[in-house]
Amino acid sequence: MPQNNLSDQAPDNKFNRILHSHKNLINFQFPAQEDYDFYWPAEHFGLEKSSLFRALSLFEQEKILILHSNHVLNEAYFIEQAGMKFAAKMILQAELTENAQFYCFMSSDEAVHLQILKKYLKLSDSNFLKQSSFLQLLHQIIEELEPQKLLYLVQIILEGWGQNHYLKLSKSCLNQEFKSDLQKILKDEALHTLAGKTLLKPKSFSIEQKTDLIDKLSAYASMIRKGELSSIKIIDFSLGGLSKQTKIKFLEEIDNLKTTQKKLELLMNLAAQTGMEEIVQSVCDRNLFEPCSNHETVNF
Template identity: 30%
Template sequence: MAMNKIKELSKILDPKEILEPKRKAKGSLSTLLDKRLDELTVSKKGMSVPKVLWGAERYGLQNTKAFNALSESKKLAYLERMTELNLALSAFIETSGHNYGAKMILLSETLEEKSTYALFASDEAVHLREFQNFMNFDYNLQSHFHPMLKPLAEVIRDGSKISLVFVIQVLLEGFGMGHYNGLKETCLFDPLKATYDQILKDEARHHGTGIILAKEETPSREDEEQIFEYTRDFINAMQSAHWLSQVFSDVGEELSKTEQSQLWSDLNFEKMLQQRILKLKDMLSKVDSFNLIDRLEKNNVFKVQID
Protein backbone atom coordinates (compact mmCIF):
# COMPACT_ATOMS: atom_id res chain seq x y z
CA MET A 1 0.00 0.00 0.00
CA ALA A 2 2.60 2.52 1.13
CA MET A 3 4.82 1.47 -1.78
CA ASN A 4 2.01 2.14 -4.26
CA LYS A 5 1.39 5.54 -2.77
CA ILE A 6 5.06 6.45 -3.13
CA LYS A 7 5.07 5.34 -6.79
CA GLU A 8 1.94 7.36 -7.52
CA LEU A 9 3.45 10.42 -5.85
CA SER A 10 6.68 9.99 -7.88
CA LYS A 11 4.62 10.38 -11.02
CA ILE A 12 3.21 13.74 -10.02
CA LEU A 13 6.27 15.21 -8.28
CA ASP A 14 8.45 16.87 -10.89
CA PRO A 15 12.04 17.76 -9.82
CA LYS A 16 11.90 21.06 -11.69
CA GLU A 17 8.70 21.99 -9.93
CA ILE A 18 10.04 20.89 -6.55
CA LEU A 19 12.91 23.36 -6.91
CA GLU A 20 11.49 26.04 -9.13
CA PRO A 21 7.71 26.24 -9.27
CA LYS A 22 6.09 29.24 -10.93
CA ARG A 23 6.42 31.93 -8.28
CA LYS A 24 3.60 34.43 -8.57
CA ALA A 25 -0.01 33.49 -7.92
CA LYS A 26 -2.74 35.26 -9.82
CA GLY A 27 -5.29 37.57 -8.26
CA SER A 28 -5.04 38.81 -4.70
CA LEU A 29 -3.15 35.89 -3.19
CA SER A 30 0.22 37.59 -3.53
CA THR A 31 -0.87 40.54 -1.38
CA LEU A 32 -2.54 38.30 1.18
CA LEU A 33 0.55 36.11 1.47
CA ASP A 34 2.83 39.14 1.77
CA LYS A 35 0.76 40.44 4.64
CA ARG A 36 0.87 37.15 6.53
CA LEU A 37 4.60 36.58 5.91
CA ASP A 38 5.36 40.13 7.03
CA GLU A 39 3.93 39.16 10.41
CA LEU A 40 5.98 35.96 10.61
CA THR A 41 9.41 37.05 9.37
CA VAL A 42 12.11 38.85 11.34
CA SER A 43 13.44 40.52 8.18
CA LYS A 44 11.50 43.09 6.24
CA LYS A 45 10.50 43.09 2.60
CA GLY A 46 11.90 46.03 0.64
CA MET A 47 14.71 46.88 3.11
CA SER A 48 17.95 48.12 1.63
CA VAL A 49 20.50 45.29 1.43
CA PRO A 50 24.21 45.57 0.58
CA LYS A 51 25.30 43.59 -2.47
CA VAL A 52 28.12 41.86 -0.62
CA LEU A 53 26.94 40.02 2.47
CA TRP A 54 30.08 37.92 3.04
CA GLY A 55 33.67 39.06 2.64
CA ALA A 56 36.66 37.21 1.19
CA GLU A 57 37.46 35.80 4.67
CA ARG A 58 34.27 33.77 4.62
CA TYR A 59 35.83 31.58 1.94
CA GLY A 60 39.52 31.96 2.83
CA LEU A 61 40.07 33.82 -0.44
CA GLN A 62 42.36 36.41 1.14
CA ASN A 63 45.00 33.67 1.27
CA THR A 64 44.82 32.81 -2.39
CA LYS A 65 47.00 33.98 -5.21
CA ALA A 66 44.12 33.92 -7.68
CA PHE A 67 41.80 36.18 -5.67
CA ASN A 68 44.54 38.60 -4.69
CA ALA A 69 45.45 38.98 -8.36
CA LEU A 70 41.96 40.29 -9.23
CA SER A 71 41.36 44.01 -9.69
CA GLU A 72 39.32 45.71 -6.93
CA SER A 73 36.22 45.84 -9.13
CA LYS A 74 36.52 42.16 -10.02
CA LYS A 75 36.99 41.25 -6.36
CA LEU A 76 33.75 43.05 -5.66
CA ALA A 77 31.98 41.33 -8.55
CA TYR A 78 33.27 37.98 -7.29
CA LEU A 79 31.95 38.54 -3.76
CA GLU A 80 28.63 39.79 -5.10
CA ARG A 81 28.25 36.66 -7.19
CA MET A 82 29.09 34.43 -4.21
CA THR A 83 26.51 36.30 -2.12
CA GLU A 84 23.91 35.62 -4.81
CA LEU A 85 24.84 31.96 -5.03
CA ASN A 86 24.63 31.47 -1.26
CA LEU A 87 21.22 33.09 -1.01
CA ALA A 88 19.83 31.38 -4.10
CA LEU A 89 20.91 27.94 -2.87
CA SER A 90 19.12 28.57 0.42
CA ALA A 91 16.03 29.74 -1.45
CA PHE A 92 15.98 26.55 -3.57
CA ILE A 93 16.38 24.37 -0.47
CA GLU A 94 13.57 26.15 1.38
CA THR A 95 11.41 25.93 -1.74
CA SER A 96 11.94 22.17 -1.90
CA GLY A 97 10.88 22.00 1.76
CA HIS A 98 7.34 22.92 0.69
CA ASN A 99 6.98 19.73 -1.35
CA TYR A 100 8.88 17.73 1.24
CA GLY A 101 6.27 18.72 3.83
CA ALA A 102 3.46 18.03 1.39
CA LYS A 103 4.71 14.55 0.56
CA MET A 104 5.26 13.67 4.22
CA ILE A 105 1.75 14.85 5.05
CA LEU A 106 0.37 12.57 2.34
CA LEU A 107 2.47 9.61 3.52
CA SER A 108 1.61 10.14 7.20
CA GLU A 109 -0.48 7.46 8.82
CA THR A 110 -1.68 9.57 11.73
CA LEU A 111 -3.05 13.03 12.29
CA GLU A 112 -0.19 13.85 14.64
CA GLU A 113 2.34 13.10 11.94
CA LYS A 114 0.41 15.24 9.48
CA SER A 115 0.34 18.13 11.95
CA THR A 116 4.11 17.77 12.49
CA TYR A 117 4.81 18.08 8.78
CA ALA A 118 2.26 20.84 8.27
CA LEU A 119 4.22 22.86 10.85
CA PHE A 120 7.52 22.01 9.13
CA ALA A 121 6.23 23.19 5.78
CA SER A 122 5.01 26.39 7.39
CA ASP A 123 8.51 27.01 8.80
CA GLU A 124 10.06 26.50 5.36
CA ALA A 125 7.64 28.99 3.78
CA VAL A 126 8.73 31.56 6.36
CA HIS A 127 12.43 30.75 5.79
CA LEU A 128 12.02 31.14 2.06
CA ARG A 129 10.55 34.60 2.52
CA GLU A 130 13.28 35.55 4.97
CA PHE A 131 15.90 34.76 2.32
CA GLN A 132 13.94 36.43 -0.44
CA ASN A 133 13.87 39.60 1.63
CA PHE A 134 17.66 39.78 1.18
CA MET A 135 17.62 38.97 -2.52
CA ASN A 136 17.53 41.98 -4.79
CA PHE A 137 18.31 39.91 -7.87
CA ASP A 138 16.54 37.41 -10.00
CA TYR A 139 17.57 33.83 -9.37
CA ASN A 140 16.95 30.71 -11.36
CA LEU A 141 18.18 27.15 -11.62
CA GLN A 142 20.21 27.85 -14.71
CA SER A 143 22.32 30.68 -13.37
CA HIS A 144 22.37 29.65 -9.71
CA PHE A 145 22.60 25.87 -9.82
CA HIS A 146 24.32 23.75 -7.18
CA PRO A 147 24.98 20.02 -7.78
CA MET A 148 23.32 19.05 -4.48
CA LEU A 149 19.97 20.27 -5.79
CA LYS A 150 19.71 17.35 -8.19
CA PRO A 151 19.74 14.53 -5.59
CA LEU A 152 17.64 16.77 -3.32
CA ALA A 153 14.79 16.96 -5.82
CA GLU A 154 15.15 13.29 -6.71
CA VAL A 155 14.95 12.04 -3.15
CA ILE A 156 11.88 14.20 -2.51
CA ARG A 157 10.30 12.74 -5.65
CA ASP A 158 11.18 9.07 -5.10
CA GLY A 159 12.08 8.59 -1.45
CA SER A 160 10.06 6.39 0.90
CA LYS A 161 8.85 7.97 4.12
CA ILE A 162 11.60 6.43 6.23
CA SER A 163 14.39 7.19 3.79
CA LEU A 164 13.19 10.79 3.59
CA VAL A 165 13.44 11.14 7.36
CA PHE A 166 17.03 9.88 7.21
CA VAL A 167 18.17 11.70 4.13
CA ILE A 168 16.30 15.00 4.40
CA GLN A 169 15.87 15.55 8.10
CA VAL A 170 18.93 13.89 9.54
CA LEU A 171 21.52 14.30 6.81
CA LEU A 172 20.51 17.39 4.88
CA GLU A 173 18.98 19.50 7.61
CA GLY A 174 21.93 18.58 9.81
CA PHE A 175 24.32 19.63 7.07
CA GLY A 176 22.20 22.74 6.46
CA MET A 177 22.46 23.75 10.10
CA GLY A 178 26.25 23.69 10.03
CA HIS A 179 26.19 25.56 6.75
CA TYR A 180 23.73 28.25 7.95
CA ASN A 181 25.65 28.59 11.17
CA GLY A 182 28.87 29.26 9.24
CA LEU A 183 27.07 31.78 7.07
CA LYS A 184 25.69 33.49 10.16
CA GLU A 185 29.06 33.71 11.89
CA THR A 186 30.73 35.29 8.87
CA CYS A 187 27.86 37.49 7.69
CA LEU A 188 28.60 41.21 7.37
CA PHE A 189 25.00 42.41 7.65
CA ASP A 190 23.34 42.37 11.08
CA PRO A 191 19.72 41.93 9.96
CA LEU A 192 20.74 38.76 8.11
CA LYS A 193 22.66 37.51 11.13
CA ALA A 194 19.53 37.93 13.26
CA THR A 195 17.50 36.14 10.60
CA TYR A 196 19.88 33.16 10.60
CA ASP A 197 19.49 32.94 14.38
CA GLN A 198 15.77 32.57 13.99
CA ILE A 199 15.99 30.08 11.11
CA LEU A 200 18.58 27.98 12.92
CA LYS A 201 16.19 27.43 15.82
CA ASP A 202 13.64 25.92 13.43
CA GLU A 203 16.21 23.83 11.57
CA ALA A 204 17.51 22.45 14.87
CA ARG A 205 13.97 21.31 15.63
CA HIS A 206 13.55 19.72 12.19
CA HIS A 207 16.89 17.94 12.44
CA GLY A 208 16.37 16.93 16.09
CA THR A 209 12.92 15.52 15.30
CA GLY A 210 14.49 13.63 12.40
CA ILE A 211 17.08 12.02 14.66
CA ILE A 212 14.48 10.96 17.22
CA LEU A 213 12.15 9.55 14.56
CA ALA A 214 14.97 7.83 12.67
CA LYS A 215 16.04 6.05 15.85
CA GLU A 216 12.53 4.70 16.34
CA GLU A 217 12.26 3.31 12.81
CA THR A 218 13.45 0.04 11.39
CA PRO A 219 14.22 0.66 7.73
CA SER A 220 13.22 -2.07 5.28
CA ARG A 221 15.69 -3.45 2.72
CA GLU A 222 14.43 -0.95 0.14
CA ASP A 223 14.68 1.92 2.62
CA GLU A 224 18.26 0.93 3.42
CA GLU A 225 19.06 0.85 -0.27
CA GLN A 226 17.58 4.30 -0.83
CA ILE A 227 19.30 5.80 2.20
CA PHE A 228 22.63 4.43 0.99
CA GLU A 229 22.18 5.63 -2.58
CA TYR A 230 21.03 9.15 -1.75
CA THR A 231 23.66 9.63 0.93
CA ARG A 232 26.29 8.61 -1.61
CA ASP A 233 24.82 10.93 -4.24
CA PHE A 234 24.76 13.85 -1.81
CA ILE A 235 28.34 13.40 -0.73
CA ASN A 236 29.48 13.06 -4.34
CA ALA A 237 27.50 16.15 -5.31
CA MET A 238 28.92 18.09 -2.40
CA GLN A 239 32.43 17.21 -3.54
CA SER A 240 31.75 18.13 -7.14
CA ALA A 241 30.62 21.67 -6.29
CA HIS A 242 33.34 24.11 -7.30
CA TRP A 243 31.80 27.53 -6.87
CA LEU A 244 35.03 29.09 -5.69
CA SER A 245 36.82 28.36 -8.95
CA GLN A 246 33.75 28.69 -11.16
CA VAL A 247 33.09 32.25 -10.00
CA PHE A 248 36.45 33.32 -11.45
CA SER A 249 35.04 32.49 -14.89
CA ASP A 250 31.80 34.27 -13.99
CA VAL A 251 33.73 37.49 -13.45
CA GLY A 252 35.70 37.00 -16.66
CA GLU A 253 38.93 35.58 -15.20
CA GLU A 254 38.87 31.90 -16.04
CA LEU A 255 41.56 29.92 -14.21
CA SER A 256 43.95 27.60 -16.02
CA LYS A 257 44.32 24.02 -14.73
CA THR A 258 47.48 24.97 -12.85
CA GLU A 259 45.89 28.07 -11.34
CA GLN A 260 42.95 25.98 -10.22
CA SER A 261 45.19 23.46 -8.46
CA GLN A 262 47.02 26.37 -6.86
CA LEU A 263 43.67 27.74 -5.67
CA TRP A 264 42.73 24.42 -4.05
CA SER A 265 46.03 24.23 -2.30
CA ASP A 266 45.87 27.90 -1.15
CA LEU A 267 42.40 27.24 0.23
CA ASN A 268 43.40 23.96 1.82
CA PHE A 269 40.37 22.64 -0.02
CA GLU A 270 41.08 18.99 0.63
CA LYS A 271 41.08 19.53 4.37
CA MET A 272 37.88 21.58 4.09
CA LEU A 273 36.13 18.73 2.28
CA GLN A 274 37.50 16.20 4.72
CA GLN A 275 36.02 18.15 7.63
CA ARG A 276 32.65 18.43 5.94
CA ILE A 277 32.59 14.71 5.25
CA LEU A 278 33.56 13.94 8.82
CA LYS A 279 30.66 16.04 10.08
CA LEU A 280 28.24 14.11 7.86
CA LYS A 281 29.69 10.84 9.08
CA ASP A 282 29.24 11.92 12.69
CA MET A 283 25.65 12.81 12.02
CA LEU A 284 24.91 9.52 10.33
CA SER A 285 26.54 7.57 13.12
CA LYS A 286 23.75 8.77 15.45
CA VAL A 287 21.15 6.86 13.46
CA ASP A 288 23.17 4.03 11.94
CA SER A 289 21.49 0.82 13.03
CA PHE A 290 22.08 -1.00 9.75
CA ASN A 291 25.78 -0.63 8.95
CA LEU A 292 25.23 2.32 6.65
CA ILE A 293 28.58 3.92 7.47
CA ASP A 294 30.37 0.64 6.93
CA ARG A 295 28.83 0.27 3.51
CA LEU A 296 29.56 3.88 2.55
CA GLU A 297 33.13 3.40 3.66
CA LYS A 298 33.54 0.21 1.63
CA ASN A 299 32.26 2.09 -1.41
CA ASN A 300 34.81 4.88 -0.88
CA VAL A 301 32.06 7.45 -0.45
CA PHE A 302 33.92 9.25 2.34
CA LYS A 303 37.08 9.50 0.33
CA VAL A 304 37.96 13.05 -0.67
CA GLN A 305 38.08 13.46 -4.41
CA ILE A 306 39.06 16.72 -6.03
CA ASP A 307 38.93 16.79 -9.78
Protein backbone atom coordinates in the same frame (compact mmCIF):
# COMPACT_ATOMS: atom_id res chain seq x y z
CA MET B 1 14.40 16.57 -14.14
CA PRO B 2 11.65 16.44 -11.47
CA GLN B 3 8.30 17.66 -12.81
CA ASN B 4 7.31 19.75 -9.89
CA ASN B 5 9.84 22.59 -9.63
CA LEU B 6 8.15 25.81 -8.58
CA SER B 7 8.52 29.05 -10.46
CA ASP B 8 8.11 32.53 -8.95
CA GLN B 9 5.30 35.01 -9.53
CA ALA B 10 5.80 38.73 -10.11
CA PRO B 11 5.76 40.65 -6.76
CA ASP B 12 2.81 42.82 -7.87
CA ASN B 13 0.64 39.80 -8.65
CA LYS B 14 -2.79 39.83 -6.92
CA PHE B 15 -2.18 36.50 -5.19
CA ASN B 16 1.15 37.77 -3.84
CA ARG B 17 -0.73 40.57 -2.07
CA ILE B 18 -3.04 38.00 -0.45
CA LEU B 19 -0.03 35.91 0.58
CA HIS B 20 1.56 38.94 2.23
CA SER B 21 -1.56 39.64 4.25
CA HIS B 22 -1.12 36.29 6.05
CA LYS B 23 -0.31 36.79 9.75
CA ASN B 24 3.09 35.08 9.34
CA LEU B 25 4.19 37.64 6.76
CA ILE B 26 2.31 40.77 7.68
CA ASN B 27 5.08 42.21 9.89
CA PHE B 28 7.81 41.32 7.46
CA GLN B 29 10.08 44.22 6.61
CA PHE B 30 10.48 43.90 2.92
CA PRO B 31 12.92 44.56 1.38
CA ALA B 32 15.75 44.40 3.92
CA GLN B 33 16.46 47.70 5.69
CA GLU B 34 20.01 47.99 4.43
CA ASP B 35 20.81 47.00 0.91
CA TYR B 36 24.11 45.15 0.56
CA ASP B 37 25.81 43.97 -2.62
CA PHE B 38 27.29 40.99 -0.79
CA TYR B 39 26.68 39.57 2.66
CA TRP B 40 29.80 37.56 3.44
CA PRO B 41 33.46 38.66 3.40
CA ALA B 42 36.29 36.97 1.49
CA GLU B 43 37.27 35.11 4.69
CA HIS B 44 33.96 33.22 4.72
CA PHE B 45 34.95 31.51 1.47
CA GLY B 46 38.69 31.31 2.26
CA LEU B 47 39.34 33.67 -0.67
CA GLU B 48 41.72 35.89 1.33
CA LYS B 49 44.20 32.97 1.24
CA SER B 50 44.32 33.03 -2.57
CA SER B 51 47.17 35.05 -4.11
CA LEU B 52 45.08 35.25 -7.30
CA PHE B 53 42.18 36.88 -5.43
CA ARG B 54 44.44 39.23 -3.45
CA ALA B 55 46.08 40.48 -6.63
CA LEU B 56 42.72 41.59 -8.11
CA SER B 57 41.43 45.16 -8.02
CA LEU B 58 38.86 46.02 -5.36
CA PHE B 59 36.21 46.17 -8.07
CA GLU B 60 37.01 42.65 -9.29
CA GLN B 61 37.16 41.30 -5.74
CA GLU B 62 33.73 42.76 -5.05
CA LYS B 63 32.34 41.27 -8.24
CA ILE B 64 33.53 37.83 -7.11
CA LEU B 65 32.09 38.31 -3.62
CA ILE B 66 28.73 39.35 -5.09
CA LEU B 67 28.65 36.17 -7.19
CA HIS B 68 29.56 34.04 -4.15
CA SER B 69 26.87 35.75 -2.12
CA ASN B 70 24.28 35.17 -4.86
CA HIS B 71 25.28 31.53 -5.05
CA VAL B 72 24.75 31.06 -1.30
CA LEU B 73 21.40 32.88 -1.40
CA ASN B 74 20.07 31.03 -4.43
CA GLU B 75 21.08 27.67 -3.03
CA ALA B 76 19.43 28.41 0.33
CA TYR B 77 16.31 29.78 -1.40
CA PHE B 78 15.77 26.62 -3.44
CA ILE B 79 16.55 24.35 -0.48
CA GLU B 80 13.87 26.11 1.58
CA GLN B 81 11.49 25.76 -1.35
CA ALA B 82 12.23 22.01 -1.38
CA GLY B 83 11.70 22.02 2.40
CA MET B 84 8.08 23.13 1.92
CA LYS B 85 7.56 20.30 -0.54
CA PHE B 86 9.15 17.80 1.86
CA ALA B 87 6.92 18.87 4.77
CA ALA B 88 3.81 18.71 2.55
CA LYS B 89 4.62 15.11 1.61
CA MET B 90 5.21 14.20 5.26
CA ILE B 91 1.83 15.72 6.24
CA LEU B 92 0.08 13.51 3.68
CA GLN B 93 1.92 10.39 4.80
CA ALA B 94 1.66 10.96 8.58
CA GLU B 95 -0.07 8.25 10.61
CA LEU B 96 -0.52 10.25 13.82
CA THR B 97 -2.32 13.57 14.24
CA GLU B 98 0.62 14.97 16.21
CA ASN B 99 3.06 14.06 13.45
CA ALA B 100 0.86 15.73 10.83
CA GLN B 101 0.61 18.77 13.10
CA PHE B 102 4.40 18.93 13.42
CA TYR B 103 4.87 18.85 9.64
CA CYS B 104 2.24 21.56 9.19
CA PHE B 105 4.30 23.75 11.53
CA MET B 106 7.49 22.73 9.78
CA SER B 107 6.03 23.61 6.40
CA SER B 108 5.09 27.02 7.78
CA ASP B 109 8.66 27.46 9.14
CA GLU B 110 10.13 26.68 5.72
CA ALA B 111 7.72 29.15 4.07
CA VAL B 112 8.93 31.83 6.51
CA HIS B 113 12.57 30.91 5.86
CA LEU B 114 11.90 31.30 2.15
CA GLN B 115 10.44 34.75 2.83
CA ILE B 116 13.53 35.72 4.85
CA LEU B 117 15.74 34.75 1.91
CA LYS B 118 13.50 36.74 -0.45
CA LYS B 119 14.39 39.83 1.60
CA TYR B 120 18.03 39.52 0.62
CA LEU B 121 17.97 37.73 -2.70
CA LYS B 122 16.57 40.32 -5.03
CA LEU B 123 15.78 37.88 -7.79
CA SER B 124 15.94 34.08 -7.61
CA ASP B 125 17.62 32.52 -10.61
CA SER B 126 15.55 29.65 -12.05
CA ASN B 127 18.61 28.49 -14.02
CA PHE B 128 20.37 27.91 -10.72
CA LEU B 129 17.84 25.23 -9.86
CA LYS B 130 18.06 23.61 -13.29
CA GLN B 131 21.86 23.57 -13.24
CA SER B 132 22.35 22.31 -9.69
CA SER B 133 22.72 18.54 -9.63
CA PHE B 134 22.31 18.62 -5.85
CA LEU B 135 18.94 20.43 -6.02
CA GLN B 136 17.75 18.11 -8.77
CA LEU B 137 18.69 15.09 -6.64
CA LEU B 138 16.95 16.61 -3.61
CA HIS B 139 13.69 17.12 -5.54
CA GLN B 140 13.89 13.61 -6.95
CA ILE B 141 14.43 12.14 -3.46
CA ILE B 142 11.50 14.09 -2.00
CA GLU B 143 9.18 13.06 -4.83
CA GLU B 144 10.10 9.38 -4.99
CA LEU B 145 11.06 8.13 -1.53
CA GLU B 146 8.89 6.85 1.31
CA PRO B 147 8.71 8.71 4.68
CA GLN B 148 11.23 6.66 6.72
CA LYS B 149 13.90 7.09 4.05
CA LEU B 150 13.06 10.80 3.85
CA LEU B 151 13.40 11.15 7.60
CA TYR B 152 16.96 9.90 7.34
CA LEU B 153 18.11 11.50 4.09
CA VAL B 154 16.34 14.84 4.33
CA GLN B 155 15.20 15.58 7.85
CA ILE B 156 18.24 14.26 9.72
CA ILE B 157 21.12 14.55 7.25
CA LEU B 158 20.19 17.59 5.17
CA GLU B 159 18.47 19.57 7.92
CA GLY B 160 21.45 18.81 10.18
CA TRP B 161 23.75 19.94 7.40
CA GLY B 162 21.64 23.09 7.00
CA GLN B 163 21.93 23.82 10.70
CA ASN B 164 25.73 23.81 10.43
CA HIS B 165 25.64 25.83 7.21
CA TYR B 166 23.32 28.53 8.63
CA LEU B 167 25.46 28.74 11.78
CA LYS B 168 28.55 29.53 9.70
CA LEU B 169 26.59 31.97 7.53
CA SER B 170 25.22 33.81 10.57
CA LYS B 171 28.63 34.02 12.26
CA SER B 172 30.32 35.75 9.34
CA CYS B 173 27.35 37.68 7.91
CA LEU B 174 28.18 41.38 7.39
CA ASN B 175 24.61 42.61 7.82
CA GLN B 176 23.20 42.61 11.39
CA GLU B 177 19.58 42.23 10.30
CA PHE B 178 20.40 39.21 8.14
CA LYS B 179 22.60 37.78 10.90
CA SER B 180 19.69 37.74 13.33
CA ASP B 181 17.32 36.39 10.63
CA LEU B 182 19.78 33.53 10.03
CA GLN B 183 19.84 32.78 13.74
CA LYS B 184 16.04 32.48 13.71
CA ILE B 185 16.24 29.98 10.84
CA LEU B 186 18.94 28.06 12.67
CA LYS B 187 16.72 27.61 15.74
CA ASP B 188 13.89 26.14 13.61
CA GLU B 189 16.22 23.79 11.72
CA ALA B 190 17.51 22.41 15.03
CA LEU B 191 13.96 21.43 16.01
CA HIS B 192 13.29 19.91 12.58
CA THR B 193 16.41 17.73 12.89
CA LEU B 194 15.58 16.70 16.45
CA ALA B 195 12.08 15.61 15.36
CA GLY B 196 13.63 13.56 12.54
CA LYS B 197 15.98 11.78 14.93
CA THR B 198 13.08 11.01 17.27
CA LEU B 199 10.87 9.56 14.52
CA LEU B 200 13.54 7.47 12.74
CA LYS B 201 13.11 3.69 13.11
CA PRO B 202 16.40 2.16 11.91
CA LYS B 203 15.13 -1.41 12.43
CA SER B 204 12.25 -0.87 10.00
CA PHE B 205 14.50 -0.79 6.91
CA SER B 206 14.53 -3.85 4.64
CA ILE B 207 17.72 -4.93 2.84
CA GLU B 208 16.45 -3.31 -0.35
CA GLN B 209 15.69 -0.06 1.42
CA LYS B 210 19.14 -0.08 3.01
CA THR B 211 20.73 -0.53 -0.42
CA ASP B 212 18.82 2.49 -1.67
CA LEU B 213 19.91 4.55 1.35
CA ILE B 214 23.53 3.56 0.68
CA ASP B 215 23.16 4.72 -2.93
CA LYS B 216 21.60 8.03 -1.95
CA LEU B 217 24.16 8.71 0.79
CA SER B 218 26.86 7.82 -1.75
CA ALA B 219 25.35 10.39 -4.11
CA TYR B 220 25.55 13.08 -1.38
CA ALA B 221 29.16 12.16 -0.58
CA SER B 222 30.12 12.06 -4.27
CA MET B 223 28.94 15.64 -4.69
CA ILE B 224 30.63 16.96 -1.56
CA ARG B 225 33.97 15.24 -2.25
CA LYS B 226 34.31 17.24 -5.46
CA GLY B 227 35.23 20.22 -3.26
CA GLU B 228 34.88 23.95 -3.85
CA LEU B 229 33.57 23.66 -7.39
CA SER B 230 31.32 26.70 -7.13
CA SER B 231 34.26 28.95 -6.15
CA ILE B 232 36.30 27.67 -9.07
CA LYS B 233 33.40 28.25 -11.47
CA ILE B 234 32.81 31.79 -10.19
CA ILE B 235 36.48 32.77 -10.37
CA ASP B 236 36.81 31.23 -13.81
CA PHE B 237 33.66 32.99 -15.04
CA SER B 238 34.73 36.37 -13.58
CA LEU B 239 38.31 36.34 -14.80
CA GLY B 240 37.59 34.73 -18.14
CA GLY B 241 39.15 31.30 -18.53
CA LEU B 242 41.88 30.22 -16.14
CA SER B 243 44.44 27.52 -16.90
CA LYS B 244 44.23 24.18 -15.08
CA GLN B 245 47.45 24.97 -13.21
CA THR B 246 46.05 28.28 -11.95
CA LYS B 247 42.86 26.56 -10.80
CA ILE B 248 44.84 23.89 -8.95
CA LYS B 249 46.99 26.55 -7.27
CA PHE B 250 43.80 28.42 -6.28
CA LEU B 251 42.35 25.26 -4.71
CA GLU B 252 45.60 24.54 -2.88
CA GLU B 253 45.79 28.06 -1.49
CA ILE B 254 42.20 28.13 -0.23
CA ASP B 255 42.80 24.75 1.54
CA ASN B 256 40.20 23.00 -0.57
CA LEU B 257 41.17 19.48 0.58
CA LYS B 258 41.01 20.40 4.27
CA THR B 259 37.63 22.17 3.93
CA THR B 260 36.20 19.30 1.88
CA GLN B 261 37.48 16.72 4.37
CA LYS B 262 35.71 18.60 7.17
CA LYS B 263 32.47 18.68 5.17
CA LEU B 264 32.70 14.94 4.51
CA GLU B 265 33.27 14.30 8.23
CA LEU B 266 30.17 16.33 9.01
CA LEU B 267 28.15 14.30 6.50
CA MET B 268 29.48 11.07 7.99
CA ASN B 269 28.64 12.15 11.55
CA LEU B 270 25.11 13.18 10.57
CA ALA B 271 24.57 9.87 8.76
CA ALA B 272 25.97 7.80 11.64
CA GLN B 273 22.76 7.73 13.68
CA THR B 274 22.35 4.84 16.09
CA GLY B 275 21.29 1.79 14.07
CA MET B 276 22.46 3.29 10.75
CA GLU B 277 26.16 2.43 11.13
CA GLU B 278 26.18 -0.20 8.39
CA ILE B 279 24.90 2.35 5.85
CA VAL B 280 27.79 4.67 6.73
CA GLN B 281 30.29 1.81 6.66
CA SER B 282 29.19 0.80 3.14
CA VAL B 283 29.73 4.35 1.86
CA CYS B 284 33.08 4.42 3.68
CA ASP B 285 34.03 1.14 1.94
CA ARG B 286 33.42 2.88 -1.41
CA ASN B 287 36.02 5.51 -0.32
CA LEU B 288 33.44 8.24 -0.83
CA PHE B 289 34.18 10.03 2.44
CA GLU B 290 37.57 11.02 1.05
CA PRO B 291 37.98 14.24 -0.96
CA CYS B 292 38.86 14.12 -4.65
CA SER B 293 42.30 15.51 -5.44
CA ASN B 294 42.50 19.15 -6.55
CA HIS B 295 43.52 17.83 -9.96
CA GLU B 296 40.31 15.78 -10.21
CA THR B 297 38.22 18.74 -9.03
CA VAL B 298 39.38 21.04 -11.80
CA ASN B 299 38.49 18.37 -14.35
CA PHE B 300 34.81 18.24 -13.30
